[in-house]
Amino acid sequence: MPPERAPDVEANDRALRSTGRSSLRRKRERGSFDRTTAEEILDEGIVCHVGFSDGGNTFVVPMAYARIDDTLYLHGASANRTLRAVAAGAQICATVTLLDALVLARSAFHHSVNYRSVTLFGTGRRVTDPAEGLAASVALLEHIAPGRSRDARLPTPAELVATLIVAVRIDEGSVKIRTGDPIDDAEDLDLGIWAGIIPLETVAGRGQPAADLDGSVTLPPYAERPQRRR
Numbered sequence: 001m002p003p004e005r006a007p008d009v010e011a012n013d014r015a016l017r018s019t020g021r022s023s024l025r026r027k028r029e030r031g032s033f034d035r036t037t038a039e040e041i042l043d044e045g046i047v048c049h050v051g052f053s054d055g056g057n058t059f060v061v062p063m064a065y066a067r068i069d070d071t072l073y074l075h076g077a078s079a080n081r082t083l084r085a086v087a088a089g090a091q092i093c094a095t096v097t098l099l100d101a102l103v104l105a106r107s108a109f110h111h112s113v114n115y116r117s118v119t120l121f122g123t124g125r126r127v128t129d130p131a132e133g134l135a136a137s138v139a140l141l142e143h144i145a146p147g148r149s150r151d152a153r154l155p156t157p158a159e160l161v162a163t164l165i166v167a168v169r170i171d172e173g174s175v176k177i178r179t180g181d182p183i184d185d186a187e188d189l190d191l192g193i194w195a196g197i198i199p200l201e202t203v204a205g206r207g208q209p210a211a212d213l214d215g216s217v218t219l220p221p222y223a224e225r226p227q228r229r230r
């Protein structure tokens with residue numbers, strides 16, 4: 001029997017598409033197909049794990065990425081196996097995870113993590129239009145450090161040719177989020193064991209100049225001081 005779709009999800013223009021493989025099953029109440037939430041998670045994340053099959057093997061490869069509207073862009077060397085497989089039409093599953101807290105319950109069984117994650121399914125296409133390639137390169141820079149594309153030397157046509165950029169439409173997928181306290185069994189609440197959450201943050205440190213940097217080049221604002229990424 002095909003898996004049923006979570007009943008509380010209304011399909012609308014702002015919903016991610018859902019099929020059997022992206023239907024929420026366990027802990028459905030933590031999931032959604034809300035595209036805006038998915039975009040917020042994608043924009044806050046840094047690393048995307050790209051899963052695909054190639055030659056009878058399954059791979060999951062961490063990669064940087066950027067989003068422009070409804071498209072996720074990945075890039076790397078033109079010999080990159082992951083990107084070549086995506087460009088050749090492989091079905092991929094791309095997941096971005098934000099870790100928000102460790103959740104310590106009284107019982108071992110109920111320990112957990114607070115997280116926000118998005119899982120996308122689909123196929124990609126090779127970006128061949130130089131204008132789109134340049135826009136993707138700018139987005140990749142901006143995703144890492146907002147403002148960086150104004151400073152960095154942008155890719156030359158030759159460098160764009162040596163770079164494999166793939167575009168994946170943000171279409172089918174799901175969001176899952178856990179927040180809040182541990183959920184202990186009632187009979188464990190009086191055990192006198194500490195329970196709660198340990199918040200986790202991704203924090204950028206102050207930029208450290210490259211050893212070969214000319215000392216007259218000052219630290220740009222986006223590398224100036226520790227700041228939370230979100």
Ligand SMILES: Cc1cc2nc3c(=O)[nH]c(=O)nc-3n(C[C@H](O)[C@H](O)[C@H](O)COP(=O)(O)OP(=O)(O)OC[C@H]3O[C@@H](n4cnc5c(N)ncnc54)[C@H](O)[C@@H]3O)c2cc1C
Nearest residue numbers: 047059061062063064065074075076077079080081082083
């Ligand atoms: C945070 C992060 C961001 C990255 N961003 C990018 C990016 O934007 N673009 C890009 O091209 N690459 C990126 N990389 C490197 C990427 O993970 C791959 O190593 C690289 O893209 C080569 O991919 P491939 O498919 O050609 O691997 P292959 O060279 O074909 O991989 C061969 C084997 O090497 C091993 N391997 C490959 N990559 C890794 C890895 N990361 N960790 C452990 N083992 C590995 C695996 O066993 C794999 O089967 C990133 C890595 C990290 C950790």
